[in-house]
Amino acid sequence: MTLVSYRFAGIGARLATGMLCLALFAAVAHAATPSGAPAAPIAGEHWVGSWAAAPLDFRQLSPLGTPPPVAPEDRAFPGLTLRQQLQPSVGGSRLRVRFSNRFGTAPLAVSAASVARGTGGGAISPASLQPLRFDGRPGLTIAPGSDAWSDGIDFAVEAGQTLVVSSYFERSTPLSTVHLQPSNATWRSNGNAVSAPRLPDAQRVPVNAFVTGVDVWAARAIRTVVAFGDSITAGGLDGDGGGNSYPQQLATLLRKSPGPGAAREVAVLNVGIGGNRLLYGGAGQSGLARFGADVLGQSGVTHVIVLMGTNDIGRTAFIGAPGQVVPASEIPTPEQLQAGLQQLVRQAREKGLKVLLGTIPPFGGSSYWNEHTEALRGAVNRWIRGRQDVDAVVDFDAAVRNPAQPLALLPAYDSGDHLHPNAAGLAAMAGAVDLQELRE
Template sequence: MKLGSHWLSVLRQGVLRHAVAAVGFLLLAAAVAVQAVQPTARPRQPAEAQWVAGWAAAPMDFRELSANPLFTAAAPRPGGDAFRGQTVRQRFEPALGGERVRVRFSNRFGKTPLRVAAASVARSTGGGAISPSTLRVLRFGGRGSVVVAPGAEVFSDGVDLKIEAGQAVVASAFFDRAVPFATVHLQAPDASWVAGGNAIAAATLPDAAPLALNHIVTGLDVMTSQPTRAVVAFGDSITAGGGEAGDGSYPDLLATRLRNSSATAQPVSVLNAGIGGNRLLVDGIGPNGLSRFARDALGQAGVTHVIVLLGTNDIGRSVFVGLPGRPTPEHEVATAQRITDGLQQLVKQARAKGVKILIGTVPPFKNTPYWSETSEAMRGEVNRWIRSRQDVDGVIDFDAILRNPADPMTLNPLYDNGDHLHPNKAGHAAMAAAVDLRELQE
């Protein structure tokens, strides 16, 4: 059985949009030390001040993505698979405002040391352009450059930069040595550019070329001295924002709803850790949910809550098991028991960290290649288990919100983006509205 061109196009869109040793010891030690050092010129912060994640992306291994035929056919990579003497600039929108920030540079999937020769952060004036008066050159333990060990991540020193929640920020990094593509993410499509030379201070990148993927910069933290909640939305393309071009993801719409709510007693940062095509149990497009939960969700600075919505791809891909030419190892065969056991592990991990966890039911997907009577039965069993949970802080019934009243196994036509799997803008808005804001304040 082969997927038709329509379904390949849908899956391809999901991937692109959403849908990445003495020397080693010293480098890792340096990375740890960098995060602990504060600029000496900065007055000491009040005791209650803390870093809280204002924006974050779930990274993936570029090599795994490039091996995926759907990705390879649709992601041209100008200049090859490495940066050489170039500046990379990325635009993103933090969900939390403040007056002091730091930026995370990741080499999580790198096999060689990553040297950041120079870096900066500034407020965006649109696209990849910046406001020169807001430009801040970043330092690392007081130095202008840093080497990030393979598998490690490094935060810059904090810099004074006033930003508002929802206001676009731009981070730039210059690589004076060859940097192979390694750690990437898909959260903000059409939001990264590359240009020759050291252009971290340029108001507009000269002769900039767009990048199909976002590289290396995976987070921005904001320093705050007031009580703040940080909510991580953890899931697949339905969380990441799979659907029509221009649709906001439900985490983005939830962040806007929280900012506009008079009932919100304190700031709440909403972080999107969704990966299009991601599965709970098995690696594929991105590391499996069980393996990445500790870093992508629980590892965010100041995290207080996690919303989990995973299982669609585990259940849906079960219909391909046993097809000719598609051998599947026994341990990769999804069952309702394995999925619920996996979700239970996430609950235990969150509890151990003192983080509150809410779980969403799996939305319907009839009339897609994922659907069969068997996969529908599996979805029903998983959702019954989720609805019965007494050991979580909340259940969000996305299934009930998104399903068609006339045929509960299908998406409501009002919320269907056309592929019968992903919600449209109205669907994402309905998902955001289904979240009880009081649960995120506790």
């Protein structure tokens, strides 16, 4: 596999990427639903999102939207098993798995798939292994631009445990729909190994592909909160290698401090994308473009926490810098950012969601900071703090800033780049969220 290192435009996070490209094939779409279509709720019992990731187009992993170069001999991998681990945020006795071909240009054929409890390093517990089926069949083909759910299966899920989804692709398929959620890991192996306790000759893959959601069947009141944002939401950039994030810490807080009343369980879904912007695409679709699928399309969603704008603002600091392309048309005004956030609030409200709007954390001393970007951040934060049309304002800025230098992160919360909070800073962000607001 050819590995390429790249840097998101305006984001100081380096990420090693690879490509598993397989030749195109023709197939008829089966058992697929339009991307972002929410599951129909059933009175009393229904599917709720327990884990999710925001997919993006593999071609957008480089700053200029072009795929990293791949040697011709690395373009085809027929007969491949991918094994991805993930951590559900609430439990249940049944589950289903979402596969996505949202950014594919050809049908995606999943020949076989399974789910099991993980035992570490891509290994699974054989006693827990269960095959996944799709309308009763062992595989399915998903049309370009679509998602598809497996059939529901009886499988006891616990919050915070590690699940492993294995998928076998008999035919060659281009890698297209991926996600980079740091708390997950994917391995690959040749041949059909979806039932293998340990993958033979397993190789770690630097991106996660095709699996984007796990739902659990709820016969009780569960709130599902979607954390929507960029790398500060996605997490995993503090250098500890643990895939830490504020949504992950928030889910832990909620489990450790059950609240009063019937709705004590809260699922937290992290749909942050590193480098993502509110108004314009580049590192993934713009926040405005992906909000419907990544937030409103989650099963049983009840709340959303919006933390967006850092990259829209910070990228303007690179105007004129070598190798940076920031068109004048993409330099935002405070009014444009405010209008974009207001649009997300309106869309969420129309779907009956509660909205928590987050202030933009400080980035003084980082490559994003200058007087202009600070003025933009200040104007947007003042507007956010004055909102009366949201259920709560989460003051992330106040939670992580240095009281002695309020334009910068508290040193104890700084990952080192003066932009991304470390594990302690992410914990402070989670602590700034009103837990009771999420339970109501």
